[in-house]
Amino acid sequence: MIESVKNPMPVNIVVAHGLEAKALVKMLELERHHVSSKFVEYSNSNKLHLLVSGIGKEAITAGVTYLSEQQASDSGEIRAWLNIGIAGHRDASLGSAWLGNKITDHSAGTNAYPPQLIEGVEVGSVVTVDEPENSYPLDAAYEMEASAFYAEATKYSTAEMVQVFKVISDNLKNPISEIDIRSVPGLIAAQAPQLLILIERMSAIASQHNFNQRLPSYFFEICSKIHLTVNQKLQLRRLCQRYKALGLEKELGCVAGPKASDARKLIQQLTERIDRIREA
Amino acid sequence: MFSTIYIEEEVLELERVRNLLDRFAQVPQVICGRYGEVFNRKSQNFRLQKMAPALILAKKYGNKVLAAPSGYGYNESKGYYFSHMLNCVYDCRYCFLQGMYSSANYVLFVNYEDFEEAIAEKIGENNGGGVYYSGYDCDSLALEPVSNFCSHFLSVFKRYPDAELEIRTKSTQVRSLLDTEVVPNCVIAMSFTTQEAAGQWEHKVPSIKKRLEALHKLQLAGWKVAIRFEPLILGAEGLAPYEALFEQIFSKLDAQRLHSVSSGLFRMPVDFHKRIVKLYPDEELFARPTQTTQGMIALKSTEENTHLMAIEELLLNYVSSEQYYRCA
Ligand code: SF4
Numbered sequence: 317m318i319e320s321v322k323n324p325m326p327v328n329i330v331v332a333h334g335l336e337a338k339a340l341v342k343m344l345e346l347e348r349h350h351v352s353s354k355f356v357e358y359s360n361s362n363k364l365h366l367l368v369s370g371i372g373k374e375a376i377t378a379g380v381t382y383l384s385e386q387q388a389s390d391s392g393e394i395r396a397w398l399n400i401g402i403a404g405h406r407d408a409s410l411g412s413a414w415l416g417n418k419i420t421d422h423s424a425g426t427n428a429y430p431p432q433l434i435e436g437v438e439v440g441s442v443v444t445v446d447e448p449e450n451s452y453p454l455d456a457a458y459e460m461e462a463s464a465f466y467a468e469a470t471k472y473s474t475a476e477m478v479q480v481f482k483v484i485s486d487n488l489k490n491p492i493s494e495i496d497i498r499s500v501p502g503l504i505a506a507q508a509p510q511l512l513i514l515i516e517r518m519s520a521i522a523s524q525h526n527f528n529q530r531l532p533s534y535f536f537e538i539c540s541k542i543h544l545t546v547n548q549k550l551q552l553r554r555l556c557q558r559y560k561a562l563g564l565e566k567e568l569g570c571v572a573g574p575k576a577s578d579a580r581k582l583i584q585q586l587t588e589r590i591d592r593i594r595e596a
Numbered sequence: 597m598f599s600t601i602y603i604e605e606e607v608l609e610l611e612r613v614r615n616l617l618d619r620f621a622q623v624p625q626v627i628c629g630r631y632g633e634v635f636n637r638k639s640q641n642f643r644l645q646k647m648a649p650a651l652i653l654a655k656k657y658g659n660k661v662l663a664a665p666s667g668y669g670y671n672e673s674k675g676y677y678f679s680h681m682l683n684c685v686y687d688c689r690y691c692f693l694q695g696m697y698s699s700a701n702y703v704l705f706v707n708y709e710d711f712e713e714a715i716a717e718k719i720g721e722n723n724g725g726g727v728y729y730s731g732y733d734c735d736s737l738a739l740e741p742v743s744n745f746c747s748h749f750l751s752v753f754k755r756y757p758d759a760e761l762e763i764r765t766k767s768t769q770v771r772s773l774l775d776t777e778v779v780p781n782c783v784i785a786m787s788f789t790t791q792e793a794a795g796q797w798e799h800k801v802p803s804i805k806k807r808l809e810a811l812h813k814l815q816l817a818g819w820k821v822a823i824r825f826e827p828l829i830l831g832a833e834g835l836a837p838y839e840a841l842f843e844q845i846f847s848k849l850d851a852q853r854l855h856s857v858s859s860g861l862f863r864m865p866v867d868f869h870k871r872i873v874k875l876y877p878d879e880e881l882f883a884r885p886t887q888t889t890q891g892m893i894a895l896k897s898t899e900e901n902t903h904l905m906a907i908e909e910l911l912l913n914y915v916s917s918e919q920y921y922r923c924a
Contacts, residue, residue, distance in 0.1 A: 418626050418627075427629065427633060429634045431640060431644075431645055431650070432648065433645070433647050435599070439600075441626075470639040471639075474640065475637060476644040521644065525641075557878070557883070559883075560877075561878050561883035562880055562884075
């Protein structure tokens with residue numbers, strides 16, 4: 317269903333349960349990872365990644381931490397993070413769904429507000445509880461992972477790129493004790509139009525952000541060849557960005573080719589040259 | 597217009613808030629505790645939020661009227677600023693707000709009456725006088741149709757004829773001013789940069805032509821208007837863009853009737869600059885060589901003073917030296 321999208325999709329989707337993953341695997345044409353991991357994972361060649369974390373706040377925190385560690389790199393690129401899952405609401409109809417614009421952690425009594433950049437998707441409140449909720453006191457989707465997911469994922473990405481999407485699977489008329497869990501993939505599959513908008517839009521924003529932050533390849537060449545202290549790496553990074561912003565990316569190699577061996581001297585030469593060119 | 601409206605629970609029942617919520621009933625509305633739960637959180641990204649800013653309706657506690665930085669104003673009177681709003685609907689790449697906040701959402705403090713009281717108190721402390729700048733942390737007029745800022749604060753300053761209100765703006769939203777009786781102690785100060793700078797850095801800002809038309813209407817209606825040439829970002833093109841800009845402005849406005857004209861170089865606190873560079877590593881302006889003096893960053897130029905003086909010389913062909921001041 318998502319085959320039209322050939323561009324990179326730097327998006328991590330995290331679900332609590334394998335049944336929530338089932339519809340997404342099909343919808344997004346994902347393949348199972350066979351690397352040994354404590355989590356079940358899927359991905360596709362466009363960098364879209366799906367992880368099944370297990371139920372509850374602790375499990376999802378561990379899943380997010382694990383995935384971010386696997387993906388850590390020097391490039392400064394970010395990924396979008398999306399938690400998709402089922403939830404209960406007192407009177408919303410089964411299968412209705414929304415993006416959380418307010419996430420309340422019931423036991424901690426705290427609120428988080430994922431910034432809303434994406435149009436065309438329903439929005440509403442989400443309450444994360446430690447035990448399944450049967451009475452749904454507030455006008456919100458009750459579930460068990462969102463607050464922990466948001467708190468953890470915002471450590472690795474910007475808040476705008478961390479979102480939760482909840483599909484209603486139970487309500488007062490259809491209590492949680494009577495849910496036929498085999499209906500879960502169908503409920504999520506029915507949300508394909510909203511989910512595809514959401515994933516494609518989050519992906520486009522993250523990709524644009526990464527493009528804006530892209531470093532010239534020279535930076536990586538030098539890093540792989542010369543030992544740089546943390547501070548020197550930061551200085552080199554900024555110099556490479558400045559050359560690029562001033563349209564002088566090609567000049568980088570002229571100042572000192574990747575054969576340069578002294579980091580301090582290299583940084584000094586790059587600084588002097590750019591200041592000279594720009595001031596002239 | 598707004599992606600979401602967040603409302604502090606405390607202001608939910610204010611009439612000003614209820615009217616706004618009714619007007620924007622189609623925009624998702626979220627109740628929050630204090631605006632700091634939503635605004636300026638550490639993992640937020642100003643550049644991304646600029647794509648779809650939200651409106652936050654809040655109550656301002658604490659200091660509502662603050663001393664203006666030295667050298668900000670045009671005369672010897674004590675200067676103060678107040679911000680009924682944080683952030684701006686425009687997106688000028690050189691704007692310091694990008695470095696000041698991690699959030700691009702607009703915070704509108706709706707307790708105007710408390711601001712009014714604080715202003716009155718400050719005016720009292722200054723024997724009825726003082727200069728009061730609005731538009732330091734925002735553009736005062738740009739959101740006028742939503743905030744009704746003018747209609748409220750102009751009536752406050754009408755009561756204190758010796759206190760002066762300067763409304764700093766790049767907006768053409770002057771309808772409410774034109775519909776109001778002139779307030780002689782209110783100055784509308786419009787900022788301009790050259791055509792080239794505006795094209796390159798002033799995103800979403802009305803064109804120079806449109807801003808001039810708005811100012812012209814105000815001047816004809818009897819309002820005091822002022823011009824702020826800020827920030828001056830000197831480029832390789834030399835003086836020609838300034839010659840063109842001055843010609844355009846002073847052929848439209850009556851220079852002699854201008855309240856004041858000022859210029860100010862591009863300057864910003866080092867910390868703000870650092871944060872902006874992280875947001876816009878790809879921006880040419882921030883890749884230029886810089887120099888730091890007393891915590892403020894400026895573009896490095898050996899010619900800066902010569903250029904500034906040449907621009908001032910050009911300017912003084914149109915306005916008197918009494919009308920002109922250089923902003924520190
Ligand atoms: S108009 Fe002023 S406040 Fe608004 S973005 Fe531009 S410089 Fe900043």
